[in-house]
Amino acid sequence: xxxxxxxxxxxxxxxxxxxxxxxxxxxxxxxxxxxxxxxxxxxxxxxxxxxxxxxxxxxxxxxxxxxxxxxxxxxxxxxxxxxxxxxxxxxxxxxxxxxxxxxxxxxxxxxxxxxxxxxxxxxxxxxxxxxxxxxxxxxxxxxxxxxxxxxxxxxxxxxxxxxxxxxxxxxxxxxxxxxxxxxxxxxxxxxxxxxxxxxxxxxxxxxxxxxxxxxxxxxxxxxxxxxxxxxxxxxxxxxxxxxxxxxxxxxxxxxxxxxxxxxxxxxxxxxxxxxxxx
Ligand SMILES: Nc1ncnc2c1ncn2[C@@H]1O[C@H](COP(=O)(O)OP(=O)(O)OP(=O)(O)O)[C@@H](O)[C@H]1O
Ligand SMILES: [Mg+2]
Numbered sequence: 318x319x320x321x322x323x324x325x326x327x328x329x330x331x332x333x334x335x336x337x338x339x340x341x342x343x344x345x346x347x348x349x350x351x352x353x354x355x356x357x358x359x360x361x362x363x364x365x366x367x368x369x370x371x372x373x374x375x376x377x378x379x380x381x382x383x384x385x386x387x388x389x390x391x392x393x394x395x396x397x398x399x400x401x402x403x404x405x406x407x408x409x410x411x412x413x414x415x416x417x418x419x420x421x422x423x424x425x426x427x428x429x430x431x432x433x434x435x436x437x438x439x440x441x442x443x444x445x446x447x448x449x450x451x452x453x454x455x456x457x458x459x460x461x462x463x464x465x466x467x468x469x470x471x472x473x474x475x476x477x478x479x480x481x482x483x484x485x486x487x488x489x490x491x492x493x494x495x496x497x498x499x500x501x502x503x504x505x506x507x508x509x510x511x512x513x514x515x516x517x518x519x520x521x522x523x524x525x526x527x528x529x530x531x532x533x534x535x536x537x538x539x540x541x542x543x544x545x546x547x548x549x550x551x552x553x554x555x556x557x558x559x560x561x562x563x564x565x566x567x568x569x570x571x572x573x574x575x576x577x578x579x580x581x582x583x584x585x586x587x588x589x590x591x592x593x594x595x
Contacts, residue, residue: 320345320346320347321345321346321347321350322343322344322345322346323343323344323346324341324342324343324344325341325342325344326339326340326341326342327339327340362424365424366424366425369420369421369424370421370424370425373417373420373421376413376417377414377417380410380413380414380417381414383406383410384407384410384411384414387403387404387406387407387410388407390403391403391404391407412541416544416546419544419546419547419550420544420546422478422550423533423546423549423550423553426553426557427475429472429475429554429557429558430472430474431470431471431472432470432471432472432473433468433469433470433581434468434469434471434473434476435466435467435468435469436469436471436476436480436504436511436513436578437460437462437466437502437504437513439473439476439477439480440460440480440502440504440513441460442477443477443480443481443484444458444484444502446481447481447484447485447488450485450488451488451500454488454491454492454498455498456488456491456498456499456500457497457498457499457500458500458501458502459499459500459501459502460501460502460503461501461502461503461504462502462503462504463504463505463506467504467506467511467580468580468581469511469558469578469579469580469581470558470579470581471558471578472554472557472558475554475557475558476554476558478550478551478554479551479554479555479576480515482547482548482550482551483515483551483574484500484515485547486547486548487500487515487517487519487572488500489538489542489543490517490519490520490572491517491518491519493519493520494518494519494520497518498517498518498519499516499517499518500515500516500517501514501515501516501517502514502515502516503516506580509579509580509582510577510578510579510580511577511578511579511580512575512576512577512578513575513576513578514573514574514575514576515573515574515576516571516572516573517571517572517573518570518571519571519572520568520569521566521567521568521569521570521571521572522564522566522568522572523568524568527564527566530548530564531548531549531551531552531562532545532549533545533546533549534546534549535548535549548562555576558578558579559578559579560576560577560578560579561576561577562574562575562576562577563575563577
């Protein structure tokens, strides 16, 4: 192991001024080096942020034009081959728009806006939004929520993004299942923690990949299907909520993602109910 040090020496003189010895001082610079590296990393990320923000503005402007014209062609009642091709153009444009939005959120995370909410309501809402996929891939949805709903301090939009990412990942994984496709959301309360678990019986995640899935740009999907930003954004949002995310997975068995949120204490909830009634 090498340790970066700042080395200095100074002579020790006797009364006549003759050198009797030296004092050597080695100052450990590990901490300073670490801080310098972190600063450099932050500066690089900041300039990448400015670059992505500028670029995405340009690309989004073009994508909006492409989407608008594609929609006009579809609305004009065109059918046959042209319709099919235009649908593909619209789908690809929408997909690219999503990637740009993810990149933007990654380089410029939005501040969390807190409000007291029941996350199960948002899970239900996102399942409703993704219902076309649920029906298309014939996925059996199960929900197990406690009778007494628990509240957390959360940001609705950021949490929608979290639930959407986990559901889209699970549904994409389930696509490869030949047999029954199942997806289950469980909510539970453990002391001051509220846990939401998202389980699928898809192909599972290889042990060696489990430590990488939260890294930005890690993907096992084909180019054009995944960018590898979903889980890294999800991880960041969970941190903003002072929560945590964990994965449990076994190849061939399926995958469970656990989200842990700090619960809003009961006294605060009763205040909220009074405020809601007023
Ligand atoms: N439920 C799941 N079952 C199996 N593998 C999963 C599941 N969820 C995530 N993964 C694995 O984790 C990887 C990273 O997921 P992440 O959501 O960050 O990126 P992505 O889905 O590949 O792309 P993006 O979300 O940006 O469209 C995926 O490529 C996949 O290999
Ligand atoms: Mg994803």
